[in-house]
Amino acid sequence: MAPKNRWHLNFVEDAKENGHDWAEGVDRVWHNVVCPRCDGEGTTWHGLSFAAEDFAEDREGLTEAIEAGAFDRPCEECHGNKVMSALDIQAMPHEIQQEYLRWETEAINLARADAQERMMGA
Ligand SMILES: [Zn+2]
Helix, strand or coil, X not given: CCCECHXXXXXXXXXXXXXXXXXXXXXXXXXXXXXXXXXXXXXXXXXXXXCHHHHHHCHHHHHHHHHCCCCCEECCCCCCCCEEEXXXXXXXXXXXXXXXXXXXXXXXXXXXXXXXXXXXXX
């Protein structure tokens, strides 16, 4: 079972909590999409990158290790499933699309404010 897109999952849960009667219907239309984070590879490097110096020492060895997947970690988004379960927002009735866009804007703003607060050490 592919892990569900967190934003979409939160949206459905919020809608249920707020008593929207369409929430149950929306919760039945999950479909699989190629994981946008790892592009269907199932692995990421978690931001790991190499500098020229790393290659200067043992270019061949390092290249080989990379190709062999020595630095690959399961993708944190799809947990190596290569696919995610997502809502088909485009296929939803217009008013639910609007609802989603409103919710998404708010959620992004909240996440941003949260990150800012953390940066300020609050
Ligand atoms: Zn992934």
